[in-house]
Amino acid sequence: MTATKLGGPVAPVRPAPAGDPGGGLAGRTVKIVLLGLTVAIAVWAAFPLIENEMWTGLAILLATTAGLLYLYLTPRHIPLKYLAPGTVLLLLFQVFPVLYTASTAFTNFGDGHRGSKQEAVVAIQTASVTQVPGSRQYALTVATTGDPASGPLVFLVTDPVTRQVSAGDADGLAAVPPGDVTVGSTGRVTAADGYTVLTAGQASLRSAEITALAVPTAAGAIRSSGLSRAYEGRAGRAYDEGCDCIRDTATGRTWTADENVGAFVGADGDRLAQGWKVGVGFGNFTRVLTDSAIAGPFFRTLVWNVAFAVASTGGTFVLGLLLAMALHSPRVRGRLTYRVLLVLPYAMPSFAMLLVWRDMFNTDFGLINGLFGSDVDWFGGSASARLAVILVQLWLGYPYMFLVATGALQAIPRELSEASRIDGASAWGGFRRITLPLLMVALTPLLISSFAFNFNNFNAIYLTTEGAPFPADNPANGATDLLITYTYRIAFGGGGAQYGYAAAISIFIFLIVAVVSAVSFRRTRHLEEVHS
Structure with a gap:
C-alpha cells in the first residue's frame, strides 16, 4: 500500500508486525509501565550491590536490564518477547538458588563461620572487652533506626569532655552533627534526627541485646553499663598481624590463624568460637560418607x-x-x-x-x-x-x-x-x-x-x-x-x-x-x- 500526495509518491506505510505485543495504545501503555517497573527494580537492586562491592552481580543486573529494554523496545524477536519473562524468573527462582546451594556446599558456612576474617578478628576483640581502671565513661542513650521492639540498636554516646555525640553499632562509631541532636542537662541525648530514642520500658525489654552490643573503637570497644552509662573497655584479646594470630593480653597465650578451617587454633588444638568463611572443597561430602x-x-x-x-x-x-x-x-x-x-x-x-x-x-x-x-x-x-x-x-x-x-x-x-x-x-x-x-x-x-x-x-x-x-x-x-x-x-x-x-x-x-x-x-x- 502506497500513500500519495501532491508532488509524487511517498514511502509506503507498513503495518505493525503481526503479534507484536506492543501494538496499539493499550499495549504500549502496558509495555511502558512494565519497563518502568523493571528499570525501577534494577535501580533499587543496584544500590546494595554497589554498597557491598558485588561487581559481578551488578554487571549481570545491568546486562539483564539492558537486554530486556532492547528486546521490548524493538519490533523484532517476537518469540523472545514471550520467552524472556519465564526465562528470567526460571533463572532467578530456580537456577540461582540451586547454584548458590551448590556453592555453599563447598564451604564451612555456618555459626561461627559467617563473615570474613577481618570481621572475625573484630568480633573476637570486642567480645573480650572488659572495663579497666581509667576506662572512659560516656552518657548513654539507647536508640534504634527501626521499630523500637525489633529494630537495630544504636548507642548514642556523649563524650563528657568535648560534649561530642557519636552514634555506634556493631560496625563502629561515627560522629553526629551537633545540630542533629538534643542533649539534656545530664549529657544524655533526648532526641536525634533519624533515630528513635527508646524509653526506659522499651530498653528494659531489650536489655539482653543492649548488654551484648559492643561498638568497636581504636582502643577496644564501647559497652553499656546499665541503660544510661557506657564505658570504653580494653580488649583482652588482640590481633597480632606479625604472627597472624590472636594474643591474650593477660596470659600471652596465642591462637594462630588456620586458613584451611577458617579459625584461630591454639597449640593444643583449641579453636576460638568465632571463625570465618573459607572453602573446604569436597570436605562436607566426604564427611557424610567417611565419618x-x-x-x-x-x-x-x-x-x-x-x-x-x-x-x-x-x-x-x-x-x-x-x-x-x-x-x-x-x-x-x-x-x-x-x-x-x-x-x-x-x-x-x-x-x-x-x-x-x-x-x-x-x-x-x-x-x-x-x-x-x-x-x-x-x-x-x-x-x-x-x-x-x-x-x-x-x-x-x-x-x-x-x-x-x-x-x-x-x-x-x-x-x-x-x-x-x-x-x-x-x-x-x-x-x-x-x-x-x-x-x-x-x-x-x-x-x-x-x-x-x-x-x-x-x-x-x-x-x-x-x-x-x-x-x-x-x-x-x-x-x-x-x-x-x-x-x-x-x-x-x-x-x-x-x-x-x-x-x-x-x-x-x-x-x-x-x-x-x-x-x-x-x-x-x-x-x-x-x-x-
Missing part, C-alpha cells in the same frame, strides 16, 4: 527415606485406584456423594490435619488408643512411629490418587473392556492386560512427582513426630527423620547451624531424586512406545 559418626545415621536415614517415599506413594496409589475402580461402575448408586466424601481429606489443610493426627496417636488421651482400648506408645518406638507416619500419609494422600485415577479411568473407552470380555478374558485379566497398562501411561508421571514430593515431605514428619524417637547416643538423628528433616535440624538446630554441611546433604537429596526421576521417565517413554 563413622555421621555415615551410619545418614545411610539408615536414607534407607528409611526411600521406604517412606515408596510406601507413601505406592500405598496411596493402590488405595486410590481401588476406590476409583469401585466407584467407576455405573451400577453404583450415589457415586457423586461417595466421591465428595472420599476427597474430604484432600480438601482439609494438611498442616492442621497432621497436628490432629499427632494428638490422635497420643499415648494417654489419643483417639486411637481410646478407640481400641490399648496403651501403645506410638511415637516411643521406631517401628510404631514409622507405621504411624505412613498411616497418616496414606490417609492424607489417597484422595489425590483417587481423583487422578478416576479421571484416567473415565478417559479409557469402555469398548476395550467389553471387547476383552467378549474374547473370553476374565475381569482380572482385562484389568491387568488392558486397563492397568493404559492407566500407567497416564499416571506414571504423576507417580514420579508424588515420589519426589514424599521423598522431601517435611511436614509429614516434622508436624507429627519431629523425627522422634531419638537414640540416646544421637539426639540429632531420629528414627522417623527423613533426609530433609535431618538437614533442617543440622542447618537450624540448637547445636549450631552448619549451612555448608546441610547444603551438601541437599545436593545428595537432589541427585537421588534426579536419578530416580530420570529412570522412571525413561520407563514411561517405553510404556508410551509400547501402547502407541
Whole structure:
C-alpha cells in the first residue's frame, strides 16, 4: 500500500508486525509501565550491590536490564518477547538458588563461620572487652533506626569532655552533627534526627541485646553499663598481624590463624568460637560418607527415606485406584456423594490435619488408643512411629490418587473392556492386560512427582513426630527423620547451624531424586512406545 500526495509518491506505510505485543495504545501503555517497573527494580537492586562491592552481580543486573529494554523496545524477536519473562524468573527462582546451594556446599558456612576474617578478628576483640581502671565513661542513650521492639540498636554516646555525640553499632562509631541532636542537662541525648530514642520500658525489654552490643573503637570497644552509662573497655584479646594470630593480653597465650578451617587454633588444638568463611572443597561430602559418626545415621536415614517415599506413594496409589475402580461402575448408586466424601481429606489443610493426627496417636488421651482400648506408645518406638507416619500419609494422600485415577479411568473407552470380555478374558485379566497398562501411561508421571514430593515431605514428619524417637547416643538423628528433616535440624538446630554441611546433604537429596526421576521417565517413554 502506497500513500500519495501532491508532488509524487511517498514511502509506503507498513503495518505493525503481526503479534507484536506492543501494538496499539493499550499495549504500549502496558509495555511502558512494565519497563518502568523493571528499570525501577534494577535501580533499587543496584544500590546494595554497589554498597557491598558485588561487581559481578551488578554487571549481570545491568546486562539483564539492558537486554530486556532492547528486546521490548524493538519490533523484532517476537518469540523472545514471550520467552524472556519465564526465562528470567526460571533463572532467578530456580537456577540461582540451586547454584548458590551448590556453592555453599563447598564451604564451612555456618555459626561461627559467617563473615570474613577481618570481621572475625573484630568480633573476637570486642567480645573480650572488659572495663579497666581509667576506662572512659560516656552518657548513654539507647536508640534504634527501626521499630523500637525489633529494630537495630544504636548507642548514642556523649563524650563528657568535648560534649561530642557519636552514634555506634556493631560496625563502629561515627560522629553526629551537633545540630542533629538534643542533649539534656545530664549529657544524655533526648532526641536525634533519624533515630528513635527508646524509653526506659522499651530498653528494659531489650536489655539482653543492649548488654551484648559492643561498638568497636581504636582502643577496644564501647559497652553499656546499665541503660544510661557506657564505658570504653580494653580488649583482652588482640590481633597480632606479625604472627597472624590472636594474643591474650593477660596470659600471652596465642591462637594462630588456620586458613584451611577458617579459625584461630591454639597449640593444643583449641579453636576460638568465632571463625570465618573459607572453602573446604569436597570436605562436607566426604564427611557424610567417611565419618563413622555421621555415615551410619545418614545411610539408615536414607534407607528409611526411600521406604517412606515408596510406601507413601505406592500405598496411596493402590488405595486410590481401588476406590476409583469401585466407584467407576455405573451400577453404583450415589457415586457423586461417595466421591465428595472420599476427597474430604484432600480438601482439609494438611498442616492442621497432621497436628490432629499427632494428638490422635497420643499415648494417654489419643483417639486411637481410646478407640481400641490399648496403651501403645506410638511415637516411643521406631517401628510404631514409622507405621504411624505412613498411616497418616496414606490417609492424607489417597484422595489425590483417587481423583487422578478416576479421571484416567473415565478417559479409557469402555469398548476395550467389553471387547476383552467378549474374547473370553476374565475381569482380572482385562484389568491387568488392558486397563492397568493404559492407566500407567497416564499416571506414571504423576507417580514420579508424588515420589519426589514424599521423598522431601517435611511436614509429614516434622508436624507429627519431629523425627522422634531419638537414640540416646544421637539426639540429632531420629528414627522417623527423613533426609530433609535431618538437614533442617543440622542447618537450624540448637547445636549450631552448619549451612555448608546441610547444603551438601541437599545436593545428595537432589541427585537421588534426579536419578530416580530420570529412570522412571525413561520407563514411561517405553510404556508410551509400547501402547502407541
